[in-house]
Amino acid sequence: MTRTNARFGGLLSLAAMLALAGCGGGGAEGGGAAVQVGGPSGTELAEHQVLHLGNGSEIQTLDPHRGEELQGSNIQRDLYEGLVNEAPNGELVPGAAESWDVSADGKRYTFHLRENARWSNGDPVTAHDFVFGLRRGADPKTLTIYSFILTPIKNADEITAGKLPPTELGVRAVDDHTLEIELANATPYFLGLLTHSMTYPLHQPSYEQHGDLFVRPGNLVSNGAFVLEEQVVQSHIKVVRNPHYWDADNVRLTEIWFYPTEDLSAELQRYRAGELDYTYDIPTARFDWISENLGSELKISPWVGSYYFGFNVTRPPFKDSPKLRRALSLAVDREILTKDVLGAGERAAFGWVPPVRNYTGQNMVEASWTQAEREAEAKRLYAEAGYSEKNPLRTTIYYNTNEDHRRISVTLASMWKETLGAEVELFNQEWKVFLDTRNEKIDTQIFRSGWIGDYNDAFSFAELFRSTAGQNDAGYASPEYDRLLAASQSELDPAKRAALLEEAERVLLADMPLIPLYYYVSQHLVKPWVGGWEPNIMDRYHHKDWYVLKH
Amino acid sequence: MLRYSLRRLLGAIPTLLILIAVAFVMIRLAPGGPFDSERQPSPEIEANLRAAYHLDEPLYQQFGRYLGGLLRFDFGPSFQYQDYSVTELITAGFPVSLTLGGTAILVALLVGVAAGCLAALRQNGAVDHGVMAVSMTGISIPNFVMAPLLVLVFAIHLRWLPAGGLGQGSLRNLVLPVIALALPQIAYLSRLTRGSMIEVLRSNFVRTARAQGLPTWKVIVKHALKPALLPVVSYLGPATAHVITGSVVIEQIFSVPGLGRFFVTGALNRDYTLVMGVVVFYGVLIITLNFLVDLAYAWLDPKVKYR
Secondary structure (H helix, E strand, O other): OOOOOOOOOHHHHHHHHHHHHHHHHOOOOOOOOOOOOOOOOOOOOOOOOOEEEEEEOOOOOOOOOOOOOOOHHHHHHHHOOOOOOEOOOOOOEEEOOOEEEOOOOOOEEEEOOHHHHHHOOOOOOOHHHHHHHHHHHHOOOHHOOOHHHHOOEEHHHHHHHHOOOOHOOOOEEEOEEEEEEEEEOOOOOOOOOOOOOOOOOOHHHHHHHHHHHHOOOOOOOOOOOOOEEEOOOOEEEEEEEEOOOOOOHHOOEEEEEEEOOHHHHHHHHHHHHHOOOOOOOOOHHHHHHHHHOOOHEEHHHHHHHHEEEEEOOOOOOOOOOHHHHHHHHHHHOOHHHHHHHHHOEEEEEEOOOOOOOOOOOOOOOOHHHHHHHHHHHHHHHHHHOOOOOOOOOEEEEEEEEEOOHHHHHHHHHHHHHHHHHEEEEEEEOOOOHHHHHHHOOOOOOOOEEEEEEOOOOOHHHHHHHHHHHHHHHOOOOOOHHHHHHHHEEEEEEEEHHHHHHHHHHHHHHHHOEEEEEEEEEEEEEEOOOOEEEOOOOOOOOOOOHHHEEEE | OOHHHHHHHHHHHHHHHHHHHHHHHHHOOOOOOOOOOOOOOOOHHHHHHHHHHOOOHHHHHHHHHHHHHHHHOOEEOOOOOOOOOOHHHHHHHHHHHHHHOOOOOOOOOOOOHHHHHHHHOOOOHHHHHHHHHHHHHHHOOHHHHHHHHHHHHHHHHHOOOOOOOOOOOOOOHHHHHHHHHHHHHHHHHHHHHHHHHHHHHHHHHHHHHHHHOOOOOHHHHHHHHHHHHHHHHHHHHHHHHHHHHHHHHHHOOOOOOOOHHHHHHHOOOOHHHHHHHHHHHHHHHHHHHHHHHHHHHHHHHHOOOOO
């Protein structure tokens, strides 16, 4: 075992020193670069470091190993700290682990935990807590659907399938502050996975004392920058600063209130009334009004997500008809779609994987053509596939009931009508019904879909179109694609691995089981006094980096 | 009276059982299930999930299990809000909805009846036309339009009242949702009171009372009000139902953590136990309220006697 990874410890203490130097008289740190606070620039801190944040629909659970939605993980990220953390710009930085070493074959990670890390009750955070948490995450009894995050760890899949006991998981506490994780295969994006809540540690004594109620206020012992103080379902969750957090001196906020609001208009109203400092999202229908009246507070930034329409390739008319699929994809004018129909900064997509770390996004070959050229090619392919004015394609689009999806479906249908003469019928369904229909692959021909990456790596997208993937609603099955993905999983060299995944995306785009439409953007309203907010591609924020400016 | 009450209570049991059975089957018939999500669970995990929530058992067994739980006031665990049981959610949500709905009905009664009486006394006068015009508007504007308007004016522009949430249980937070919820009821109640009051005022016993030289307020309060309130009382049952359904919308708009919101999110998430819990709870509530209304009837109208 040789050390291939630079130890982060020195780097971090340097950053901390820089930050401290920048702070002067009781200032705040803005993450990557130190922010001058308290100087004549007017960036003074407010007396009350309290923020009120909109947080989308009500969370399912605060249990880090059982949650599956973004809303819950927004809060878990404040309550817990994984081995690896993220800077405001999304870069990976040491978290509960001060540093780590990776073996030459990339299969063994050794994490050196901070000796001064404490749980919110003062207990030291040890390697055993991580072992306990990781085993629980893989345990089928935990009833989590996100255990696949742990897949790279040795025996994880066998444990989740109930074939091995959780104690067989490839994790080991060498001593109180050294954790060893053994992987089944080298996984270049493994460190990124360690920011996921599935890998958070768990305080064993409080879990054993309270059982499933361990997540309640008063019971919950956590190791993050904040502790849970109050929870009223459908009303709010209040967290307060954790005095035992190892970096508590650099945490500015004393209280954060999270408010659930399913209704985005209601969230906007509360923001305008001054009850919220930050919104989870904005109602798209009000986009023009918002950019006109709250323009300076509207923050739009790239988000690791891809919006597409899929073809059901298991049934006619799209089975065995790559030409027809290509024709439909080319006939879509993505400029009109993103600029005129959506118009909230979405970026037109000609490929599947959005911009992610260490990867060059692939585009379909026609991406560089003009739209007129694409449409001419679309007509040619449409005719070649055997369709004409007299014998037009008759097909259906299924989408889940939502104003935006409806507008996009209508736009696509009219573009296909105009360019190709295709007759398209639209069907909308309520979300859960739609999920069923789409997954059954019986009624669907063309369906709406979208995917937000679970981690900042191309694989989080690539795996969706694997023939065995549960989310492969297109029913796409390409041995070549599966082979490239499998090869990428055991490839150690990052450049070669990226090349394999890029090759896989080219295969996918040549077969075209999907129509890539646009890459997502995150949209938030942020009050001018919220400091420390920085956009990042994962749209994930650690509120320990935030502060309130005087206003 | 006692025998009547007992009979009513016994009669409520089959009603409730039918309600539970129908709701139990209907929610399971709805396409899509509680564990459907964009990220499909592996077959093993899905089987574990179904077993953990007893969804793998035959339907009659699930139903029996559910009824057994109900007898112990146990509504089961929520599928969606995994950290809480349905009983806990209802216990937390109901007081909020009760405060909201109860205040709204009380306000509606006071304002609606007063306005109705006033209009009846000044029949075809300016006051009458004014009250009726306002109430017509109140009936015509649905609360999902009225509520955001109220927020826009009083929370965003004037900044007098909060736009949503419960705050720390402060009264200020209740004002807008209560008004939004009460307005349509005020409108309806004032029309109802006006109509029946006009009729009562024309009846013989009122004329006799007047002939005896009683002052108008005494005629109204002592003699006319009670019979005039009969239709109002019989409307209270449906009014409660309206307020409950209205609160589903209002709680959403004002982000109030009441039962109505659980009903909507529960249905959308296919949270079987939560939806069932709210249905059963509301079922019992409405049956009880209808019973109380009937008892109040006997008290108000000497012609009504229950045996």
